Amino acid sequence: MRIGVPKEVKIQEYRVGLLPAGVSALVGMGHEVVVESKAGSRIGYPDEVYRQAGAAIAPSPEAAWDTDLVVKVKEPQPQEYDFLRPGQLLFTYLHLAPAPDLTKALLEHETIGIAYETVTDAQGALPLLTPMSEVAGRLSVQAGATALQMIDGGIGTLLGGVPGVAPGKVLILGGGVVGTQAARMALGLGADVSILDINLQRLRQLDDLFGPRLKTRHADRHTLETLSREADLLIGAVLIPGRQAPKLISREMVRGMKPGTVLVDVAIDQGGCAETSRPTTHEQPTYVEEGVVHYCVSNMPGAVARTSTQALTQATLPYVLEIAGKGWTRALQENAGLLAGLNVFRGMVTNRAVAEDLGFTYVAPEEALKQALP
Numbered sequence: 001m002r003i004g005v006p007k008e009v010k011i012q013e014y015r016v017g018l019l020p021a022g023v024s025a026l027v028g029m030g031h032e033v034v035v036e037s038k039a040g041s042r043i044g045y046p047d048e049v050y051r052q053a054g055a056a057i058a059p060s061p062e063a064a065w066d067t068d069l070v071v072k073v074k075e076p077q078p079q080e081y082d083f084l085r086p087g088q089l090l091f092t093y094l095h096l097a098p099a100p101d102l103t104k105a106l107l108e109h110e111t112i113g114i115a116y117e118t119v120t121d122a123q124g125a126l127p128l129l130t131p132m133s134e135v136a137g138r139l140s141v142q143a144g145a146t147a148l149q150m151i152d153g154g155i156g157t158l159l160g161g162v163p164g165v166a167p168g169k170v171l172i173l174g175g176g177v178v179g180t181q182a183a184r185m186a187l188g189l190g191a192d193v194s195i196l197d198i199n200l201q202r203l204r205q206l207d208d209l210f211g212p213r214l215k216t217r218h219a220d221r222h223t224l225e226t227l228s229r230e231a232d233l234l235i236g237a238v239l240i241p242g243r244q245a246p247k248l249i250s251r252e253m254v255r256g257m258k259p260g261t262v263l264v265d266v267a268i269d270q271g272g273c274a275e276t277s278r279p280t281t282h283e284q285p286t287y288v289e290e291g292v293v294h295y296c297v298s299n300m301p302g303a304v305a306r307t308s309t310q311a312l313t314q315a316t317l318p319y320v321l322e323i324a325g326k327g328w329t330r331a332l333q334e335n336a337g338l339l340a341g342l343n344v345f346r347g348m349v350t351n352r353a354v355a356e357d358l359g360f361t362y363v364a365p366e367e368a369l370k371q372a373l374p
Contacts, residue, residue, distance in 0.1 A: 001324045002032045004058075004067030006083075007039040010074045012282035014042040014305035015312065017071035017092070020053035022317045027054030031324050036064040043306040069328070071320055073312065074299055075102055084109035086346070089328050091320065093117055093132075094343055097244040097357040098271035103344065107360075110346045112328065116316065117269075118242050118351060119341035126241060128319070128341075130177055131311035135301040137181025137237065140264045141170070141189065143295050143303075144233040147262040147286055153293045155260030157232040160190035167192050171227050173219065173248060173273065174237035175202045178266050180209075182235050187213050194227055224248065229256050236265040236273040242343075242353030249274035251290065259291035268296040332369060339365050346372060 003026060005017045016039045018026075023033045035055040037047055047057045058064045065083035072092035076084065078101070084090070086109060094115035096103045106113050116128035126133075141159075148154035148168070161167035170186040172179045175197035186193045187210060196219035197203055203216040217223050228234055228249070234257070238245050245267035254263065254276045267273040268280075276289040279298040286295050301308035319338060323331045332339045343351040348363040348371075355362035363371075 001069055001327070002034065002067040003069045003071060003320070003324060004064040005033065005035040005039055005055075005071055006061050006064040006080075007036040008072065008074055009061075009077050009079060010299055010302070013074055013299055013302045015073040015302055015309045016040040016043070016045065017073055017313070018317070018320070019309065019313045020045060020049050020055075022313055022320065023050055023053040023055045025317065025321060026324055029321070029325060032056065034058050034064050034067055036061055039064075040309070043309055069320075069323060071316070073309075075099065076105070081105040081109070084111045086110035088112065089114065089323070091116070091316070091323065093269075095269045096343055096351070096354045097242060098269075100358050103349070103354065103358055103360070106344045107347050107349070111344060112342070112346060113344040114338065114341040115242075115343045115351070116341065118343060119319065120337040122337070127337075128312075128315050129241075131315050132301045132308060133177035133239075134181050135304060135308050135311060136266050137178035138185045139300050139303060140178070140182045140235045140237070140266050140295075141185035141233075143285070143297075143300070144170075144235065144262045144264045145189065147264075147293045147295050148232060148260075153260070153286065153288060154262055155232065155258060159186065159233065168232040169230055170194070170233045170235065171231040172196065172235045172237055173224065174239065174267075175199065175206055175216075176237060176239055178237035178239070179235070180206065182237060182266075183210060183214055186233075191233075196224060196227070219248075225253055225256065228253050229258070231257065232261050234261070234263045236263065236267050236277075238267050238273040239270065240353070242351050244271040244357050245273040247273060247275050249276075251275045254292050255290045257290075257292050260293065262293045262295065264295045266300065268298050272296060329369070329373070332365070339369075342368070345369070 157168040159168040172195040194215040265277040345368040349355040349360040350365040
């Protein structure tokens, strides 16, 4: 199989779809790997290292895209839409629910798109979303702590406080991977941390994990409204796999927060969980709405691209090896978790959540495969 690794073009995005170790493994299996020049150079993996691993270095994005399987990190950007072609397999984060234009482009080009964020494992977890959720959760506290500084528009609260001064209050909405990692970091800084979730069993697990240092609360509207008024940093960590994030933080709630407090919406990749959230970039990460500093960067892990790439590719590589070794048809037929990642297939939407959120006809992935096979 011919596998392409384009250089990411999203603003301030330096992650890369494959590291040299992955290239070496694929080449050792007899596959051809084409890596766009300088795809990994900013994070310490220059072209020569890829060349030594057996990759062909492409001078332009066209050559990396003109392959059977394209392995990326972020969803195709508008300037990449013309590189899409029928029958090509794209393996990357897609986040289609809040992206109708991208979805239409993939359908029009009859691309086969497997989204990292909806691939599942035997336990129903999301193994390719988890590493970036871990990074984003930890980064959310760093970003929030920075945005709280006066120079960055914040109220001027030090999350850990000092002797004689109370620590800052951190409120985390959602007790999944992002929320757990955010709690870990905020507690480590010495903040006063509360976490909200609708799953009581998950709250029990978090209570057992962190003990009395972490305050666990049921995520009802009254509690969210009350605690958001007291918070210095509010972290939105809500996820419904494949779907747009629910708008649990209303504009009215944001208006009721203290001026200069910070809202970090980690759910922004799926549309954001606050009514006041809109995507930002690492170049301009924050804006002020209703007196609250919003941090809504849609590729947060790109800020620590070397760590993120290493964490991501160790999770994605086994799937790349399986797809390349078996061919995408057999790989999808034999791996139910990989099939769950199939979001678009030759002009059909094969993820129910995406279809329902965007108003497309849903075709079950198993049915789509049957239609494509002779």
